[in-house]
Amino acid sequence: MTLQEKVGQLNFPVGDLFMTGPTMETTQSDKFDDQIREGKITGIFNIYGASYTHRLQKIAKEESRLGIPLLMGADVIHGLKTIFPIPLAEAASWDLALIEKTARIAAIESTAVGINFNFAPMCDIGLDARWGRVAEGAGEDTYLTGMISAARVRGFQGEKLSDADTLAACVKHMAAYGAPEGGRDYNSVDMSERRLRETYLPAYQKAIDAGAATVMTSFNDLNGVPCTGNSFLLKKILREEWGFKGMVVSDWASISEMAVHGTAKDHSDAAKQAILAGTDMDMMADAYINFLPGLVESGEVPLEILDEAVYNVLKLKYDLGLFDNAYLYSNEVTEQTKVFSAEHLAISREMAEKSIVLLKNENQILPLKQSSQKIALIGPLANNRPDMNGTWSFFADANAPVTMLEGLQNLSKNEVLFAEGCALYESTEDKFEEAITVASQADVVILALGESAVMNGEAASRTDIGLPDNQLELAKRIHALGKPIIVLLSCGRPMAIPWLAQNANAILVTWALGTEAGNAIANVVYGNVNPSAKLPITFPRNVGQVPIHYQMKNTGRPYLGLNNEPASERIYVSKYRDSPNSPQFPFGFGLSYTRFKYSGLEASADRITNDERLKISVTITNMGEREGEEIVQCYIRDVVASVTQPLLKLRKFAKIKLKAKAHQVVTFEIGRDDLLLVNNDMQWVAEAGEFKVFVGPNTLDLQSLNFEYQIN
Secondary structure, eight states: OOHHHHHHTTEEOBOSEETTEEOOOSSOOOTTHHHHHTTOOSEEESOOOHHHHHHHHHHHHHHSSSOOOOEEEEOOSSOSSSOOOOHHHHHHHTOHHHHHHHHHHHHHHHHHTTOOEEOOOBOOOOOOTTSGGGGGSOOSOHHHHHHHHHHHHHHHHOSOTTSTTOOEEEEEEETTTTOOGGGOTTOOBOOOHHHIIIIIHHHHHHHHHTTOOEEEEOSSEETTEEGGGOHIIIIIIIIIITOOOSEEEOOTTTTTHHHHHTSSSSHHHHHHHHHHHTOOBEESOOHHHHHHHHHHHTTSSOHHHHHHHHHHHHHHHHHTTTTTOTTTTOOHHHHHHHSSOHHHHHHHHHHHHHHOEEEEEGGGOOSOOOSSOEEEEESTTTTOSGGGSOSSOTTSOTTOSOOHHHHHHHHOSSEEEEEOOSOSSOOOOTTHHHHHHHHHTOSEEEEEEEOOGGGSSTTOOOSOOBOOHHHHHHHHHHHTTTOOEEEEEEOSSOOBOHHHHHHOSEEEEOOOOOTTHHHHHHHHHTTSSOOOOOOSSOBOSSGGGOSOOTTOBOOSSBSBOTTSSBOOSOSOSBOOSSSOSSOSBOTTOOBOSSOEEEEEEEESOSEEETTOOEEEEEEEEEOSSSOEEEEEEEEEEESSOSSOOBSOEEEEEEEEEEOTTOEEEEEEEEOGGGGOEEOTTSOEEOOOEEEEEEEEEETTEEEEEEEEEEOO
């Protein structure tokens, strides 16, 4: 390969799109043809179509000097054409097998239209509800995020990458992108190495251990060093400690942005820093293609560093089977039969049903009964089709989703009245009167409120995470009628909803549920499906509590004692003057149409050694009159450690289904790996001493017992 051809393998430009996301031109663009012939690009991202990608691969294979096939990348975050719930919503299901299945379907549809490289899963931990991209992750917990990330990698990549319906997963964003100062996207991240290693890194590592083929760098700087040029992250941790052998790609223009960060004097300097730090591929900065040849010729970048990066890229193409068959992912017959199929839509509905969280159900108003009562459905999201797709759904058809109104009308034997009530983006009361008139005619009012798709996601940080003022005022006016109110809350983040929590009779978190949103919501509202989801992220009382999460540490002056009783009434404890410390709704919380009782918590021993495992068992009984699913959660606390530890760490969970009045013994095994912490030498160790294990339905309703851990 010539020097220019080598550098071309590291150059990854974007295809035909608007800046807000991919939108294919109606004709197949020829803007890349000459660059492909000249070996100046390694592939293209944000394009699709079997015919189009086949044509481009044909140019690469038959008209370029070396015949190297192309990577076709995309952000397929929660489905391509068949849209599944946003990742945060899927995480609420705690259903690893189903999450893996939705990723598998996303891979089947993506590969059917020519895509072979997917920029997912996002493994960033989201502790700050102001940060819009919490919608794209699995929530606040390290363990749950790691398990879900690994499941998504398995779904995308299947048994082997060279199969025609699998594509390369990309673990992002390396690292700590989810902890920007002020919750403001792309902002700086500054944290201790212990916090980085204990809270943020394990989820990325879980995904890599699951076999992820690629990693994406992060936009942010970490402790003063932009992640795209951070050798501590990309070499010491990723390559040396974790043994990663795959390819590392920058995020969009993050190489050139190092000059804006102020750590590179220009784009040439940025290219040098990035390649030396371990970033193999340049996405959209044009820094490598413009400056790497000169840097290599001058000796500033050793040739062997360039060759290593090129090898990583070519190895990915080889593993994808592209050298054997460049057209593997460009099959028009497959495209016509595998995209948006009835089978895929059925899974979309199932995933949506399992993602809906019941937060409140006063006097068991839900499920609604099929009767002669009139239902009023009111709100800007009630008959809204595009926003059901949610953020990161650029390849989707905006007119495909089933609306909430359609879902209720399809299923309901009741008369369903409708009024929009207010707009999403205009703070006017012009439509209030109609909504109040409609509500006054109904027996029950369903309010469809919350965020639109663009109010969360990338570049959608918010300082106010409550309901928009016009929606809250609409809710208050309807409430004044004295009618029972059910809230369907669409969102891509935890929202501060204290008034709704106090005044609504029932609240369902319906997130952004994708193509089958309306049908799934109707099935839960009318009880065809018993809700089973639980929050993967804490809902605060107000934005002033943010960041708030369950893995808080104790202080020397805690507001609550060890048994959650108030420590004292004195002023000088860690508390707010104007708000309780506790969240509105805690991590792990979610109600059912039945009731589960936890009893008989016991351990197989009162002490274990480093080569033994402790069995923790608890009996779960369905006390209600209908079948339901329960997510049983197991947490650990290290009572006395060499460094401060969270009061709770999720270590195991189980999702079980019980018929009415039935019971099941659930058993968890706890061993050394569940007791690890990062010590003062930045090493993962399990320290001897006393531990508490907790089991329950959420982080505020737990039973506990103690055990001792000894080292042989």
